[in-house]
Amino acid sequence: MKKRVRLSEFGAAEKVLTPLSYSDLAPLPGEDTSQKQFKPVRPELWEKYDYSLDGFSALNLPIPKTPEEEAAIVNSFLAGLEKLFKKENNWAFLQPTVLSTEYCMQCNTCNEACPVYEASGRQDIYRPNFRSELLRRIYRRYFTPAGRLLGKWAGADVELNWRVVYRLAELSWRCSLCRRCASTCPIGVDNALLARELRKLFSMEMGIAPDAVHKSGTINHMITGSSTGMTRAAFLDNIEFIEDLIEEKIGRRIKIPVDKKGADIMLLHNAGEYMAWPENPAAFAILFDAAGIDYTLSSEAMGYEGVNYGVWYDDVQYARIALAQVQAAKNLGVRKIVVGECGHATKGLVTIADRLCVGDFAIPRESCLPLLEQITLSGAIKFDPMKNNFPVTMHDPCNMVRLMGIINPQRNVLKHILPPGQFREMPNAGTNNYCCGGGSGFAIMNSQNFPEWRNNLASRKKAQQVLEAFKDVLDPSIPKYYCAPCSNCKGAARDALMHHYGFRDKYNIIYGGLVELMVNAMIDVPHPFITWEDEF
Amino acid sequence: MNSLEGFVTGPMVYLAIAVFTVVTAYKVHAIMNMPRHLRWDLYPVPHQGPEGSKYQKVDFYKLPKQFSLTHELKEMGEEIFFIKRAFLNNRKIWRGSYLLHLGFYIGTAWLALLVAGAVMEIAGVRVSAAGGLASLIYYLTIAAGVASFVFGLAGTLWLFHLRVHDEEMQAVSDAVSYMNLGLMLLLFGTGFAAWLFADPTFALLRAQVAGLLTFTAVPVQDSLIAWQMFWFSVFLLYLPFSRMMHFAAKYFFYHNIMWDDEPLKAGSDMEKDITGYLSYSVEWSARHIKHRGNWAEQVASRPEREVDKK
Known part of the structure; x- marks a missing residue:
């Protein structure tokens, strides 16, 4: 049942502000939720951690035990909030933050664009402007003369307590930063940006961030060289394993170039590919070898890892990683960096880093998708589309499509490697597409009961889109391919679409990247590269 | 004319115009002088034209700058004059918002016509239905004024209705939203009442404008005229301090954030600025x-590894 939550009561001493139940969720075709319940949280965890937003925890926030601890939480938050609006601390996003804080007209247009809000059964707390309004009203209440003096008459009616701070911290991790809301706002207010700014405040001032993103993510990335914990030695072992895999798949060995000085391109994969989907870097190696591309991988710490989780929550961590990646390319003397199939890595290094790469850090960086299109259209590789004679739909990763405008290259590739009639667009394809549900760190956040929230709410709209795209071929005797040229999107496909919603078992849908489909259609590759039985 | 009416129709109007101009300029200047931010594009970016994003090309950084003024102006025009995004994504709010904005757009034209008419009167040309350019100004002023009040009132009432009766709108509306609508009701309402009951050809108001232009006190013939000018001045005084300043801020949302695809070039001012921010x-x-x-x-x-830190 929809729970009405007033902004001014966000800090109320309720055990759970908005308890969720399956019956609230937007229904999926063929889904029976009548007997389903969210897994209850164990009593000892209830005592220890804060679940008071919606019954879920992304942050493992320990409940304060004394009034002093409660006051410290509030004071630390206020200190961070003040810094968020100072140019010395936030020059990188000050203008967008100030504008989006000051000029929302409260028209609710953003709500209808949000997949989480819709999937939740339109719960108030998930409205994109709900968390932004909290931020605005708290800021006015504590940092503007009008707010201090006039309170609610100046739109400053949220009083802080530790619950407000902790719930707001959790709430900042209930938005996947897809920015679909921003693309519909008549003014241009960006609630996703404000969610990220809140995450930043919590991380950079209070040290609060999901462990998977921070401790096991960016910190681990800088210490070991990769967010996966993969060291240089392990990376080189993985490359050897991938060369073995290629030999097994295509019957000949390809030497993957590593640390080749002066190569034209440094190819930068999300290191998760080496661990979870090695066929993806293998497919890149096969294609680049066949097309005669002069490229190399880097074995330098942080040079073999394309992810940059800082994009989602922390400007300092983001900048450290982005510039280390560029430094690796500088050390190799390559002409440019090409980022593999990873959305946030591409946006993080190509777009956002653009104005960080001053001086000799200005090495060109681009997405792999145009290069894959060029390889396809150049005729350097012969494809037989009939080798991909099954229905395929294309997921548009938010980071590369809505936030970079890369729409056509991947579709032009598909036109050449699929037989006519086998490609079908999802509803809302292109810049209007929905997040996979794994965006902004969700795909890697697997602690506590957060995955249950993610799979049921964040990925629900994507599940609807996929079913709609394949609605005429849902019969499981017809194999189908969900093409997601992004590592995090594949992670969400694996965990939500395949395991949680059971699309593989129910409908015979598998998922994978674009390069796997390309290699599968190569005339020179004797056996199917995509073997339905092995996928995921 | 009592002294209060004299204040409202004279010094208060000057004060309101001055405050509005100075504060608006200050705020715009402050926005313009914020540090350059990191890229935060949102696509499609209209000035990239039908080819779309340069990121779709190999070696995109070697390509010449894409700038299609036609496509940018078309998108801007659709947004400014039709509030396209609200039309496409929130028809319910668009109905009220569009009428309200029409009220303001036409109201701005009406003010310009009033000033033009007043200047003609000062120059000795009587603005009336008698014919010539003066009669065009005469009729256009009446049409624009009435249209502005009607559209503005209709839009404001519709938005009020939504904020009061629509549960989703109630949930997000703060006191300021209601006050803003209340102020607009008074602005358009007093204008409409003054036209209807006191000044059907706007001759009285034109005389007041002529008085303002020549720094001459003009006797107030009807208190509704004073009320109309009072709420106009209040509105102007309040506008730059309110979220309704989005009329200016919106430019920066679009051009400085969503559509800002300007790359960093070696040796550019942008590079110098950003190098400065790093300190x-x-x-x-x-x-x-x-x-x-x-x-x-x-x-x-x-x-350091955080677990190792004391």
Whole structure:
């Protein structure tokens, strides 16, 4: 049942502000939720951690035990909030933050664009402007003369307590930063940006961030060289394993170039590919070898890892990683960096880093998708589309499509490697597409009961889109391919679409990247590269 | 004319115009002079034209700058004159918002016509239905004024209705939203009442405008005229301090954030600015931040494994 939550009561001493139940969720075709319940949280965890937003925890926030601890939480938050609006601390996003804080007209247009809000059964707390309004009203209440003096008459009616701070911290991790809301706002207010700014405040001032993103993510990335914990030695072992895999798949060995000085391109994969989907870097190696591309991988710490989780929550961590990646390319003397199939890595290094790469850090960086299109259209590789004679739909990763405008290259590739009639667009394809549900760190956040929230709410709209795209071929005797040229999107496909919603078992849908489909259609590759039985 | 009416129709109007102009200019200047931010594009970017994003091309950085003024102006025009995004994504709010904006657009034209008519009167040309340019101004002023009040009132009432009766709108509306609508009701309402009951040809108001232009006190013939001018001045005084300043801020949302695809070039002012920002001292307090280091030092530093830290 929809729970009405007033902004001014966000800090109320309720055990759970908005308890969720399956019956609230937007229904999926063929889904029976009548007997389903969210897994209850164990009593000892209830005592220890804060679940008071919606019954879920992304942050493992320990409940304060004394009034002093409660006051410290509030004071630390206020200190961070003040810094968020100072140019010395936030020059990188000050203008967008100030504008989006000051000029929302409260028209609710953003709500209808949000997949989480819709999937939740339109719960108030998930409205994109709900968390932004909290931020605005708290800021006015504590940092503007009008707010201090006039309170609610100046739109400053949220009083802080530790619950407000902790719930707001959790709430900042209930938005996947897809920015679909921003693309519909008549003014241009960006609630996703404000969610990220809140995450930043919590991380950079209070040290609060999901462990998977921070401790096991960016910190681990800088210490070991990769967010996966993969060291240089392990990376080189993985490359050897991938060369073995290629030999097994295509019957000949390809030497993957590593640390080749002066190569034209440094190819930068999300290191998760080496661990979870090695066929993806293998497919890149096969294609680049066949097309005669002069490229190399880097074995330098942080040079073999394309992810940059800082994009989602922390400007300092983001900048450290982005510039280390560029430094690796500088050390190799390559002409440019090409980022593999990873959305946030591409946006993080190509777009956002653009104005960080001053001086000799200005090495060109681009997405792999145009290069894959060029390889396809150049005729350097012969494809037989009939080798991909099954229905395929294309997921548009938010980071590369809505936030970079890369729409056509991947579709032009598909036109050449699929037989006519086998490609079908999802509803809302292109810049209007929905997040996979794994965006902004969700795909890697697997602690506590957060995955249950993610799979049921964040990925629900994507599940609807996929079913709609394949609605005429849902019969499981017809194999189908969900093409997601992004590592995090594949992670969400694996965990939500395949395991949680059971699309593989129910409908015979598998998922994978674009390069796997390309290699599968190569005339020179004797056996199917995509073997339905092995996928995921 | 009592002294209060004299104040409202004279000094208060000058004060309101001055405050509005100075504060608006100050705010716009402040926005323009904020530090350059990192890229935060949102696509499609209209000035990239039908070819779309350059990121779709190999070696995009070698391509000449894409700028299709036609496509940018078309998108701007659709947004400014038709509020396209609300039309496409929130028809319910668009109905009220569009009428309200029409009220303001036509109202601005009406003010310009009033000033034009007043200047003609000062120059000795009587603005009336008698014929010629003066009669065109005469009729256009009446049409624009009435249309502005009607559209503005209709839009405001519709938005009021939504905020009061629509549960989703109630949930997000703060007191300021209601006050803003209340102020607009008074603005358009007093204008409409003055036209209807006191000044059907706007001759009285034109005389007041002529008085303002020549710094001459003009007797107020009807208190509704004074009320109309009072609420106009209040509105002007309040506008630049309110979220309704989005009429100016919206430009920056679109051109400086969503559509800002200007790349960093070696030796550019942008590069110099950003190099300067890297010397800002960072005050954030979390453990992985280098204490008091500037941005350049932050980027060069590496956090320790947090579990090892005391």
